[in-house]
Amino acid sequence: MKKNTDNLKIFEALSYTNPSHTKQFKGGFGKTLSTIDAMQQIKNMTKHFGAVGKGWKYKAEYIYTDKLVFAEVTMSWKDKEEWYSYGAISSVCALYKKDMKLDDEAPKKAMTDALTKSFSHLGLNADIFLGKFDSNKYVESMVSLHDKTNTKAVDRLEELTNLAPKVE
Secondary structure, eight states, X not given: OOOOTTTTHHHHHHOOOOGXXXXXXXXXXXXXXXXXXXXXXXXXXXXXXXXBTTTEEEEEEEEEOSSEEXXXXXXXXXXXXXXXXXXXXXXEEESBOTTSOXXXXXXXXXXXXXXXXXXXXXXXXXXXXXXXXXOHHHHHHHHHHHHHHHHHHHHHHHHHHHHSXXXX
């Protein structure tokens, strides 16, 4: 039987998170946890697979009750010329705020959470979900890695900017 060495290719390519794209929050029992910015996840999917709708896509369906909205997301991605899908992944959000006013952001919040969960199954930002961001040493190593990358990008941007015609 032939062993497939590409099984983790996508997972590993997506798994490392730039700490500047994370936010800290207090979880249960006072523990500080990390979360990834949802727009950054969309950017990372686009960087790896191509534009939404061409290299990856998702379908969201909503189920409403008197007090809750459920979002069920199916996410698809293209690898070479073949489409793959995963889901539905579900998330739930209260339709009303504590003051009993309608939370018009509730469907978006539920959809974003379900989309983040579906991305994690591909390996996107796996280091956060694997708890590696609980280690200061790991976070420092990621800061160092991404700072080097960002410095090169800034240098390249300055180089390109210097080539552009000056506007006075």
